[in-house]
Amino acid sequence: MKSTGGSGGLEPAAAGDAVALVGLMQQLKDQSGLTYRQLEQRAAERGEVLARSTLADVLSRRTLPRAGLLAVFLRACGCGDGEVEAWLAARQGIEERAAAGDREPTDAGQAPEADEPPADGTLPGTPRPGPYRRRRVLLSGAAALVVLLLAIGIPLLTGDGTAPPEAAGQSPLPTGEVRIRPLRAPDLCVTDGRVLRARQYRTVAVQRPCAEAVPPQTHLIAAGAGRHRIQWTHRDRGKGCLVLLREPGLAGLLEPWDNCTAGGPAQLFRVEPAGGRAAAGGTAYRLRLIGDDADRCVAVGGGGPGATALARPCTGADDQKFLIGPG
Known part of the structure; x- marks a missing residue:
């Protein structure tokens, strides 16, 4: 029987970039055994909003989720305050490294102009592109x-x-x-x-x-x-x-x-x-x-x-x- 609470041994601090962090989010959802609809309902029970369509989009991207959305998602998965803080700290570290010169786009609009074409896939933890791909083409x-x-x-x-x-x-x-x-x-x-x-x-x-x-x-x-x-x-x-x-x-x-x-x-x-x-x-x-x-x-x-x-x-x-x- 799958767990419906906590981080399940996942270590967000080990995520070196946005792709890895989103991959861990997907693993956390899978471990929780909850559907998108159930996660939406659990958030609503706490007076929070977690639209299942928005969450599905976030888990299909290679960009950092907004901090507020990440926190709501974690609480819906059953994570405690300490675990939520650890995930948010990991996200903040990735964002700071990106601001210092790394090429990791974020949902907060901090994507560099020369973004590389994202790869995508369908398996949990595999990088997937945002709905509207960032692409820079050198014209002949x-x-x-x-x-x-x-x-x-x-x-x-x-x-x-x-x-x-x-x-x-x-x-x-x-x-x-x-x-x-x-x-x-x-x-x-x-x-x-x-x-x-x-x-x-x-x-x-x-x-x-x-x-x-x-x-x-x-x-x-x-x-x-x-x-x-x-x-x-x-x-x-x-x-x-x-x-x-x-x-x-x-x-x-x-x-x-x-x-x-x-x-x-x-x-x-x-x-x-x-x-x-x-x-x-x-x-x-x-x-x-x-x-x-x-x-x-x-x-x-x-x-x-x-x-x-x-x-x-x-x-x-x-x-x-x-x-x-x-x-």
Whole structure:
């Protein structure tokens, strides 16, 4: 029978970084035998708040949890005052080392600008990335030239060697918060979701019922010359802009990065009127990538909730058409 109280022999002082501390938190939860819901209820019985969705996010990250949340979690697991103090001291030591020059991001917004790409996994104690990955990309000369051309408004050629239609940039797209709905399933919205790929869980673009798609809020952000970024804003996870992934096992997926320029052309889309039928009213649009990927469009890989959005060769089929309207 699993224990439901105390640190169970875990030594937080031995945690050398945020990844190790979060790993120990996961082990403590496992040893407690309590579900996320039960931990939430135990905290509520003490007059404290420990939302199970927030805790699940914390245990999937490689960043330090907030001190207050850590303390509430520990008490819900049955830790005494002395044990809570030991964990908080270990957290403080990691934070101080990070402030002194280590590269450990924290949930308190103390992440260094040049954060390395986080690795992730699914086993307790294994480092996993935050929902919106921190990524800094060194652009090649060719990619830098593409970004420069975009900045000064020189249109690029599409995959078929022709200039993209000017109508895309002139379409009366909504400003501010929007909903992006697959034409084939207008009751679903493109939003974030966790999927298992290459033995890792990643936060990527999926379709889910619109009633469950907020947060995050979705914004279509103009980037000049008829290009746009698709930006998500989450009250807990911050900002993330979709970027095309190319890694083996992940190629074609769209993942939010908190740096909305690091992805270069792979983070920009041309929003084109797609024509054809427009279910549920409005104009149907195609989301075309640019640069070397200008022959690829965003498509939804299946018809039901949870289906991933993928970059595929543009075909003009309905699975590559979306309704974009006010959020």
